[in-house]
Amino acid sequence: KAGVTQTPRYLIKTRGQQVTLSCSPISGHRSVSWYQQTPGQGLQFLFEYFSETQRNKGNFPGRFSGRQFSNSRSEMNVSTLELGDSALYLCASSSTGADQPQHFGDGTRLSIL
Amino acid sequence: AQSVTQLDSHVSVSEGTPVLLRCNYSSSYSPSLFWYVQHPNKGLQLLLKYTSAATLVKGINGFEAEFKKSETSFHLTKPSAHMSDAAEYFCVVSGSGYSTLTFGKGTMLLVSP
Numbered sequence: 090k091a092g093v094t095q096t097p098r099y100l101i102k103t104r105g106q107q108v109t110l111s112c113s114p115i116s117g118h119r120s121v122s123w124y125q126q127t128p129g130q131g132l133q134f135l136f137e138y139f140s141e142t143q144r145n146k147g148n149f150p151g152r153f154s155g156r157q158f159s160n161s162r163s164e165m166n167v168s169t170l171e172l173g174d175s176a177l178y179l180c181a182s183s184s185t186g187a188d189q190p191q192h193f194g195d196g197t198r199l200s201i202l
Numbered sequence: 203a204q205s206v207t208q209l210d211s212h213v214s215v216s217e218g219t220p221v222l223l224r225c226n227y228s229s230s231y232s233p234s235l236f237w238y239v240q241h242p243n244k245g246l247q248l249l250l251k252y253t254s255a256a257t258l259v260k261g262i263n264g265f266e267a268e269f270k271k272s273e274t275s276f277h278l279t280k281p282s283a284h285m286s287d288a289a290e291y292f293c294v295v296s297g298s299g300y301s302t303l304t305f306g307k308g309t310m311l312l313v314s315p
Contacts, residue, residue, distance in 0.1 A: 122302070131305060131306075131307045131308060132305040132308075134302050134303070137302065145302050147302075179245055179246070181245075181246075188234075188296040188302055188303060189296070190236060190248050190251055191246070191248075191303065192248075193238075193245030193246040193247070194245050195243070195244050195245045196243075196244075196245055
């Protein structure tokens with residue numbers, strides 16, 4: 090069974106640009122969660138999608154948004170990038186929800202210049 | 203609110219010696235607790251989970267953890283460290299009143315020959 094796949098693995102952007110990250114969950118998993126990981130703040134929950142609906146949201150500004158498609162694949166978008174958005178963005182999937190054991194992808198490393 | 207405190211940011215051991223990574227939690231509900239491991243440039247992998255069935259939980263790669271309600275602790279142990287255990291370890295809590303996971307700040311395990 091294929092694991093969680095995130096693309097791209099690495100991205101370099103400049104301030105003010107926008108970026109879209111993609112996540113394909115494990116087959117059959119309907120819940121997809123996104124996390125931001127930085128050395129200073131650790132792992133922070135961004136949002137969760139379940140059956141194409143945002144079910145939970147963390148404490149991030151509206152520049153961070155996401156969506157989920159009917160095949161459970163999910164995308165995360167960050168607009169008007171800031172230097173502080175440099176981070177490892179992790180996607181995780183589970184069969185039932187964001188409070189259950191998560192299966193993580195290897196992440197997208199986003200660097201803002 | 204629920205929270206997790208990992209008591210050590212770094213732990214150094216020699217190969218073949220025991221490992222102890224400490225975690226205390228706070229939750230208003232009966233918690234589910236997890237330990238995850240993250241190797242460099244990789245996503246998180248579930249080591250073990252506690253969901254009230256047994257207080258001593260065995261995980262992968264020889265790791266185990268004991269849930270102690272009176273001490274609100276969930277420490278991770280391994281009898282004999284291997285070089286391949288060098289990674290960052292996260293203690294995670296989920297409660298029935300919360301819809302997402304709460305991660306600790308992580309403990310970096312260093313293993314020397």
